Amino acid sequence: MSSVILDNKKTIKTLNNIAESGLKIFNKDNYTIDNESENPDAIAVRSFNMHDLEFGDNLKAIARAGAGVNNIPVDKCTERGIVVFNTPGANANAVKELVLTSLIASSRNLFEGTTWARTLKGKGDQISKHVETGKKQFVGKEIKGKTLGVIGLGAIGALVANDALNLDMDVIGFDPFISVDTAWNLSRTVHRAMTIEELFANSDYITVHVPLTDDTKGMFNEKTFSIMKNDVTILNFSRDGLVNESDMAAALESGKVGKFITDFPSEEVLNMKNVVPFPHLGASTKESEENCAVMASHQVKDFLETGNIKNA
Numbered sequence: 001m002s003s004v005i006l007d008n009k010k011t012i013k014t015l016n017n018i019a020e021s022g023l024k025i026f027n028k029d030n031y032t033i034d035n036e037s038e039n040p041d042a043i044a045v046r047s048f049n050m051h052d053l054e055f056g057d058n059l060k061a062i063a064r065a066g067a068g069v070n071n072i073p074v075d076k077c078t079e080r081g082i083v084v085f086n087t088p089g090a091n092a093n094a095v096k097e098l099v100l101t102s103l104i105a106s107s108r109n110l111f112e113g114t115t116w117a118r119t120l121k122g123k124g125d126q127i128s129k130h131v132e133t134g135k136k137q138f139v140g141k142e143i144k145g146k147t148l149g150v151i152g153l154g155a156i157g158a159l160v161a162n163d164a165l166n167l168d169m170d171v172i173g174f175d176p177f178i179s180v181d182t183a184w185n186l187s188r189t190v191h192r193a194m195t196i197e198e199l200f201a202n203s204d205y206i207t208v209h210v211p212l213t214d215d216t217k218g219m220f221n222e223k224t225f226s227i228m229k230n231d232v233t234i235l236n237f238s239r240d241g242l243v244n245e246s247d248m249a250a251a252l253e254s255g256k257v258g259k260f261i262t263d264f265p266s267e268e269v270l271n272m273k274n275v276v277p278f279p280h281l282g283a284s285t286k287e288s289e290e291n292c293a294v295m296a297s298h299q300v301k302d303f304l305e306t307g308n309i310k311n312a
């Protein structure tokens with residue numbers, strides 16, 4: 001640990017709950033945590049939308065305790081010389097576990113089965129008779145031997161791909177940003193799709209792990225759905241905006257998309273029966289919140305004390 005004593009105490013402001021294990025990295029000799037400050041030296045944030053915020057003159061760094069930075073006005077920060085950090089990989093395991101859990105749970109109709117089973121309340125000694133009906137209604141599918149398409153093979157996508165292989169799925173990967181061959185050493189048994197269309201056409205399940213950019217916005221749309229297999233399951237634990245939600249509603253209605261598992265509930269599809277919505281739970285584990293807070297706090301502390309910019 002550094003024993004630097006700064007000339008002036010620095011002020012850190014948090015805009016969302018940042019785990020205590022991260023905040024305690026800011027030792028009291030050098031730092032004040034002040035969430036009311038109008039002019040902090042650094043801000044730590046999770047999903048809070050910062051686009052309309054005024055920045056004080058002292059602001060030098062913003063740390064996003066998470067992967068996506070689309071809640072931060074990065075261009076404005078660049079113009080003002082404010083460094084933006086994120087915490088790549090710190091929540092990857094949490095997201096991976098939820099992707100695979102919900103993929104299996106939805107294939108086995110567990111979400112619908114649970115909701116239905118609760119309706120048996122009050123049936124008394126007739127419950128076991130009714131259970132037979134549910135058993136027939138919610139027959140599921142095994143994922144073994146099915147093809148999972150993973151779009152984006154960064155920290156999260158690579159973990160998902162490898163664990164899906166361990167679950168005996170066939171895995172196709174496509175990454176719009178990674179072109180070098182070494183990236184594919186994550187697993188020799190992930191089939192590398194040369195085009196995203198190839199992945200769309202051959203996958204039974206598709207999970208997306210890319211940031212929201214001008215290029216990825218609306219990448220799931222009427223045109224791309226038309227390339228996919230009928231009854232495909234799509235999982236979005238990355239960002240809203242990747243999916244054109246009205247086109248998704250039509251694809252769910254027609255049966256082209258069999259199930260849509262999403263961490264970003266939208267008006268268009270929320271109440272459709274083949275949609276499994278979550279309230280942005282992908283990274284919401286105690287472990288991941290701590291990992292992100294610790295990584296973000298170290299990045300900011302290091303930068304304020306030494307000028308080092310290390311986004312890891």
Ligand code: MLT
Pocket residue numbers: 046047065066067068069091280282283284
């Ligand atoms: C992320 O971008 O890593 C997540 O949105 C983190 C979060 O849920 O705060």
